[in-house]
Amino acid sequence: MNLVKALFTVSSMTLLSRILGFVRDAVIARMFGAGAVTDAFFVAFRLPNLLRRMFAEGAFSQAFVPIFAEVRNRHGEDAARHLAVHCAGALVLVLSVVTAVGILLAPLVVMVTAPGFARDPDTFRLTVDLLRVTFPYILFISLTALAAGILNSHSRFTIPALAPALLNISFVVAALVVAPHLERPVMALAWGALVGGILQLALQWPVLRQIGYALRPRVDLRDAGMRRVARQMGPALFGVSIGQISLLINTVFASFLAVGSVSWLYYADRLMEFPTGLLGAALGTILLPSLSRHYADDDREAFSTLLDWGLRLTLLLAAPASVGLALLATPLVATLFLHGAFDVHDLEMTRQALWAYAAGLLGLIMVKVLAPGFYARQNIRTPVKIGIATLAVTQALNLVLVLPLGHAGLALGIGLGACFNASLLLFFLRKHAIYQPVAGWSRFLAQLGFGLLMMSAVLWWLSPSQPVWIGWSLLERTWHLTLVVLAGAAVYFAALFAAGMRVSDYTRRGAL
Numbered sequence: 001m002n003l004v005k006a007l008f009t010v011s012s013m014t015l016l017s018r019i020l021g022f023v024r025d026a027v028i029a030r031m032f033g034a035g036a037v038t039d040a041f042f043v044a045f046r047l048p049n050l051l052r053r054m055f056a057e058g059a060f061s062q063a064f065v066p067i068f069a070e071v072r073n074r075h076g077e078d079a080a081r082h083l084a085v086h087c088a089g090a091l092v093l094v095l096s097v098v099t100a101v102g103i104l105l106a107p108l109v110v111m112v113t114a115p116g117f118a119r120d121p122d123t124f125r126l127t128v129d130l131l132r133v134t135f136p137y138i139l140f141i142s143l144t145a146l147a148a149g150i151l152n153s154h155s156r157f158t159i160p161a162l163a164p165a166l167l168n169i170s171f172v173v174a175a176l177v178v179a180p181h182l183e184r185p186v187m188a189l190a191w192g193a194l195v196g197g198i199l200q201l202a203l204q205w206p207v208l209r210q211i212g213y214a215l216r217p218r219v220d221l222r223d224a225g226m227r228r229v230a231r232q233m234g235p236a237l238f239g240v241s242i243g244q245i246s247l248l249i250n251t252v253f254a255s256f257l258a259v260g261s262v263s264w265l266y267y268a269d270r271l272m273e274f275p276t277g278l279l280g281a282a283l284g285t286i287l288l289p290s291l292s293r294h295y296a297d298d299d300r301e302a303f304s305t306l307l308d309w310g311l312r313l314t315l316l317l318a319a320p321a322s323v324g325l326a327l328l329a330t331p332l333v334a335t336l337f338l339h340g341a342f343d344v345h346d347l348e349m350t351r352q353a354l355w356a357y358a359a360g361l362l363g364l365i366m367v368k369v370l371a372p373g374f375y376a377r378q379n380i381r382t383p384v385k386i387g388i389a390t391l392a393v394t395q396a397l398n399l400v401l402v403l404p405l406g407h408a409g410l411a412l413g414i415g416l417g418a419c420f421n422a423s424l425l426l427f428f429l430r431k432h433a434i435y436q437p438v439a440g441w442s443r444f445l446a447q448l449g450f451g452l453l454m455m456s457a458v459l460w461w462l463s464p465s466q467p468v469w470i471g472w473s474l475l476e477r478t479w480h481l482t483l484v485v486l487a488g489a490a491v492y493f494a495a496l497f498a499a500g501m502r503v504s505d506y507t508r509r510g511a512l
Contacts, residue, residue: 009157009158009161010157010158010161010282010285010286012161013157013158013161013162013165014161014164014277014278014282015278016162016165017161017162017164017165017168017277018273018274018277018278020165020168020169020172021164021168021270021273021274022270022274022336023168023172024168024171024172024175025267025270025336025337026336026337026339027171027172027175027176028171028175028189029267029336029337029339029340029341029342029346030339030340030341030342031175031179031185031340031341032185032186032341033263033340033341033342033343033346035259035260035263035341036120036122036123036259037123037126037186038186038262038263038266039117039123039255039259039260039261039262039263040117040123040126040127040130040186041127041130041186041189041190042262042263042266043110043113043114043117043127043131043251043255043262044110044127044130044131044133044134044190045130045134045189045190045193046113046248046251047102047109047113047131047134047135047248048102048131048134048135048137048138048193049137060091060142060145060146060149060229060233061145061148061149061288062232062288062371062375062380063229063230063232063233063380064087064146064149064229065149065152065153065288065289065292065375066232066288066292066295066375066376066377066378067083067225067228067229067232067378068080068083068084068149068150068153069153069289069292069293069296070292070296071083071225072153073293073296073297074296077212079225081212081213082223082225083223083225083226083229084146084150084213085216085217085218086218086219086220086223086225086226087146087225087226087229088143088146088216088217088218089217089218089219089220089226090219090221090226090230091142091143091146091217092139092143092217092219093219095138095139095142096139098138099135099136099138099139102131102135102138103132103135103136106128106131106132106135107124107128109131110124110127110128110131111124113248113251113252114127114251114252114255114262115252115255115256116252116254116255116256116257117255126184126186129184129187129190130186130187130189130190133187133190133191133193133194134190134193134194136194136197137193137194137196137197138197139197140194140197140198140200140201141197141200141201143201144163144197144200144201144204147160147201147204147205147208148160148163148204150208150211150213151204151207151208151211152285152286152288152289153289154211155289156207156211157285157286159203159204159207160204160285161282161285162203163200163203163204164200166196166199166200166203167193167196167197167199167200168196169196170192170193170195170196170199171189171192171193171196172192173192174188174189174191174192174195175188175189175192178191178192232378232380235380235381235384245391246390246391246394246395246414246417249395249398250265250398250410250413250414253398253402253410254407254410257402257406257407258406258407260346260349261349261406261407263346264346264349264350264352264353264407265353265407265410265411267333267337267346267350267353268333268350268351268353268354268356268357268411269353269357269411271325271332271333271336271354271357272325272354272357272358272361272364275317275318275321275322275325275361275365276361276364276365276368279314279317279318279321279365283310283313283314283365283368283369284368284369284371284372287306287307287310287369287372287376288372288375288376290306291303291306291307291372291373291376291377292376294306294376295376295377295378303373303376303434304434304435304436305438307369307370307373307429307434307435308435308436308437308438310369311366311369311370312444314365314366314369315362315444315448316448316496318361318362318365318366319362319448319452320451320452320455320488320489320492321361321365322358322359322361322362323358323452323455323456323459324455324459324485324488325354325357325358325361326354326355326358326359327456327459327460327463328459328463328481328484328485329351329354329355329358330347330351330466330469331463331469331477331480331481331484332354332481333347333350333351333354334347334469334470334477335469335474335477335478335481337350338470338477339474344470347470349407352405352406352407352408353407353408353411354411355408356405356408356409356411356412356415357411357412357414357415358415359412359415359416360412360414360415360416360417360418360419361415362419362422363415363416363417363418363419363420363421363422363423364414364415364418366418366419366422366425366426367418367421367422367425370422370425370426370429371383371425373425373429373434373435374425374429374434377434382428383425386421386424386425386428387421389420389424390417390418390420390421390424391417393416393417393420394413394414394416394417394420395413397412397413397416397417398410398413401413443500444501446499447496447499447500447501448496450495450496450499451492451493451495451496451499452492453495454491454492454494454495455488455489455491455492455495458487458488458491459484459487459488462483462484462487462488463484464480
């Protein structure tokens, strides 16, 4: 399996999903703006979305994929199928209970996650109603994550990477077609989220059947493989929860700030998630199965070399993304969101949050590449301990930064906390001799620095002032932003080439 080709496949599908995501957010911004109604929806969708990251993409994937790869490697496909159906049964059982409790206790959940909404009974009631519709999303998206883990372990990356695009399409259709016919139009977004979760699972099911995994969930709490995954999920769930708890605490803080703060953070976060999904999530997705197989084969050198490749590729692609977000904050926000109900004040507030997120973007992406170095070895405890320290540091930063910087302080605290997290992960990978850097890092960093310097100069030179961007039409903004981004990318890669870097330096194959 060519890892660069796999990365290109996953990133391409993720790019399509992110573009549709921006269409979705532009539609939401145009129709609903950034106010109490959007604050209510973003809070209502954030909780099931956080649970998705905890149960699905987070704890479950980290526990399931390495054990599934080991069982498949050592005991064959029949044993792997046996493990999959029992894990599916356990997921359905546990998450059905979680969903039912979430729907029943929705008012209490909103009171805990957004207590500031209690000041406005209408916003509070709307958030509760939205949450009750979106909560079942967690059940369908968790089964989607199980399917994706199986497909990725079989080097079938395309369909799992494409699936999230269906969620964005569902949102857009709900906003444009369904919302105008509802008494409370924003409720259409909640139904769009639920339908999107179902569609993502439906897309992957036929591909599972093609490779012999016609999953029929079976509940057997005594199954040894399932219990092993559950034991790994315990600390993994705790570890992933730490990061999500931090985001929930940020929502609590934001609910007490100016009206629109939750929405400004959401729109900035969406821009920040473009490179984290395109690079971090994509690299993590292709690295975890290969690292798990290298560990199962006890090939320490290949394990370390693959991590080194992932780190260099991360810096090569994430560093310019971080600089680009900071330098192009105004044109990005103006082009994507400055329409309809989203006004110039919303642009300024969202830009401040985006600047803050950009400062920690590299750390956010590095975590997604470094953490699989532990998960592939079925070592969950070390990332958990690091996560606890990160939570403490992040919340200390929030307390210090929220007063002078408001909502932007919360974004900066998240970003700096991620950098702290990545630094500790790298330190312990080195300390335990899991990762040994390959020669050539000094030259690589010099080449990278030269490329970033040249790119920054071009972006700065080509970008007009804020009033100019605001004065342009949508077509003019889109055309000029595209031109600036392409020019910056071209100069960056040309500078790397001039400094001696070649594409062949990063071509490698992973374990099959």
